[in-house]
Amino acid sequence: MSRPVAVYGAGGHAKVVADALLLTGVEVIGFIDDDPALEGDRVLTLPVHGFAWLRERARDVDVAMGIGDNRVRALLVRRCREAGIGLAGVVHPAAVVAASASVGEGTVLMARAVINADAVVGPGVIVNTSAVVEHDVVVGEFAHLSPGAVLAGGSALGAFSSLGVGAVVLDDIAVGAGTIVGANAVVNRHLPDDVVAYGVPARVRRQLTPTGATE
Template identity: 30%
Template sequence: MYYMKSNIVLFGGGNHLQYSLDIIEREGKYNVVGIIDSVQPIGAILFGYKVIGRQENLSVLITEYGFDAGLITVGDNWIRMAIHDAIIEQLPNFRFVNALHPSVIIGNNVQMGTGIIAMAGCIFNPGAKVGDFTFFATGAQIEHDCEIGDYASISAGTILGGHVKIGKFSAVTLNVTVVDRLTIGENTVVGAGSLVTKSLPDNVLAYGMPAKIIRSREARERFLK
C-alpha cells in the first residue's frame, strides 16, 4: 500500500542541519519542503534544500509551501526552546516530528517524546523515558529506566547507567560515563570524557575522572560555542 509522505520544514540552517537531513532521508517518512532560518539568505540552498523564509513569517509559509509539521535542527538546548516557544506563539497546534536514524534501537516500554533527534547507533533500553526536543549523538546509550528531561542533550559515545535522571536543558558531552541511579540536575553540563560517580546539582559545569564541580552556570547559558 502506498502512503503519501507528510510535508515538513526544518528550523535551523546551522551545524545540526546536515545530519538531521541525513536521518530524515534515511527514514523516508517525510518530505522536506525547505529550511526556515534567521541568518542564511532566503533562497540559499543548504545540502540540497532551499531556505524558504524566516520564522516570524511562519503562518504565511505554512500556506505557501503546504507543510503540516516540522523539526527544530539546532544544537543548543535553550535556543531549541526559544524557537519552539516562538512557533507555538504563532501556531499553537503546530506539530513536531522525531528524526530517529534507522539504526537506533528502542527497547520495550520506552516512552519517546516529540521533536527528538537521535543519530546512528543510539540505544534506548527498556523503560527509558525520553523528553521532548532532546538530542542524542552517535552511539549514545540510554540504559533501562533512565529519564531524560526536555531539551537535554547526550553526546556521542556517552553511556548512562540504569535509572539515571538527566534534568531539563542539561548536556552530557562526548564519551561520558554516568554510573547507575545518579541524577544530573537541570542546566548542568558534564565535560567530555568524564566519569560521573556522584549526583550533580542544577546549574553547574562538572568534569574529570571522577567528575567534580568546576563552576556554576546561568540559566540560558550556551554550552556549544
C-alpha cells in the same frame, strides 16, 4: 503518509537531522534560519528560508528541530507552536528504541542511538549519534546527549542539561537541570543544577545562572 518537513537551523546539526529524515522516507523541503543573510543559500542542495516562509505554510508543513543549543531549541519550539506549526520527531532508521521506552514530542534520535527498556526521554531532547540511554533512565526536556555519551541504568539527566561527547553517567547517578558535563567525563556522584562539571571523576568546576550563563 507524513507531511513534508522543514528543518529549523542550517548548520551541521541541522544537516544530520535532515539526513535522518530523508533516510526514513520523509520529504524534507528545506531549512529555516533566522539569519536573513542565509536566506536563499542551499544546504544539502535544499533551500534556506526565513521563519515567515514557514509560518505561511503552517497548514501544510511540519518542522523538525535542527538546533543544538538546548535553550534556543526550546524557544523555537514555543515559537513554532504559537504559529500553529506541527513538530516532527526524528528517529534515524538505525536508532533502537525498546518497546517499553517512551520518547517525547519533537525528540531527535540519531544513528545508533539506543533507548533501552522503561527509559523515559522527554520532549525536545537530542540523543546524538551512538549515544546510549540505558534501562530505567529519565531524561528531562530539551536535554542533549552528545555523540557516544552514555546514561547507565537508572541514572537521570535533568531538563536542559548536556552531556559532552563520550561522557558517562554511572548507574543510579543523577545530573541536575541546566548542567553541562564535559567531553569524556565520568560522573560517579550526583551533580546539582546549573553547573559545569568535567574530568574523571567529574567534579564541579563552575556555576551557571539558570539561563545558562557563567555566574
